[in-house]
Amino acid sequence: MSTVIMNRLFHAPLSPYCRKVRLSLAEKKIEVELVDEKYWLQSGELLRRNPAGKVPILKMDGMMMAESSAICEYLEEKHPTPSLMPRDPKGRFEVRRLVSWFDDKFQHEVTSKLLYERVNKKMTGTGYPDSKNVKAGAKAIKFHIDYMGWLLDQRRWLAGNDMSLADFAAAAHLSSLDYISDVDWNRNANVKDWYAKIKSRPAFRSILADQVPGFPQPPHYADLDF
Numbered sequence: 001m002s003t004v005i006m007n008r009l010f011h012a013p014l015s016p017y018c019r020k021v022r023l024s025l026a027e028k029k030i031e032v033e034l035v036d037e038k039y040w041l042q043s044g045e046l047l048r049r050n051p052a053g054k055v056p057i058l059k060m061d062g063m064m065m066a067e068s069s070a071i072c073e074y075l076e077e078k079h080p081t082p083s084l085m086p087r088d089p090k091g092r093f094e095v096r097r098l099v100s101w102f103d104d105k106f107q108h109e110v111t112s113k114l115l116y117e118r119v120n121k122k123m124t125g126t127g128y129p130d131s132k133n134v135k136a137g138a139k140a141i142k143f144h145i146d147y148m149g150w151l152l153d154q155r156r157w158l159a160g161n162d163m164s165l166a167d168f169a170a171a172a173h174l175s176s177l178d179y180i181s182d183v184d185w186n187r188n189a190n191v192k193d194w195y196a197k198i199k200s201r202p203a204f205r206s207i208l209a210d211q212v213p214g215f216p217q218p219p220h221y222a223d224l225d226f
Helices: 016-027 044-049 068-078 089-124 131-154 165-178 189-199 202-208
Strands: 008-011 033-036 057-060 063-066
Touching: 008 016, 016 068, 016 089, 016 165, 016 202, 044 057, 063 068, 068 089, 068 165, 089 131, 089 165, 131 189, 165 189, 165 202, 189 202
Parallel strands: 008 033
Antiparallel strands: 008 057, 057 063
């Protein structure tokens, strides 16, 4: 008898916020049905699920949950093993600080300037890439890779000695950008080694299998050895 998957994630494949939730679900071995959501159409169904009109939206435990960080913290509390948050308050603070770094600062300075310009505008039919934004994003990502390299000089993972939600937040953004070949993995050996390590995890398999119509995968994207 086949089991029915009750959990459902409404998502956009290249959205870093959706990818962060997907990685958390997969790491915790929570089965979920992925449903592509054309959020830019702002359909009535989408707005009923989440009045903010954004993805990801996780249907689970009789709820429609929105906002990626809130979803990930819920998953952590409901399914604490394997843990993606440290036990000590200082460690938890550092994880939350870095999740915010990537979902706010990195998103504003890099993801929105590269992924959104190159992919989202074409998918949503809202124009052509703004070359000034693309140049600004290409410049800013160097600073962020250097900062990650500095962190990894002192730690095994971004927020400490154990893999955490901070690593998934960073990998969600970088994997989306890697899909369009916008990451220079040779800039910092620490960052390249970190990504190779996290990319090899079973939780990453569905991310590496993503195929976005009109945007073919680059050859290196799913290659665990780059």
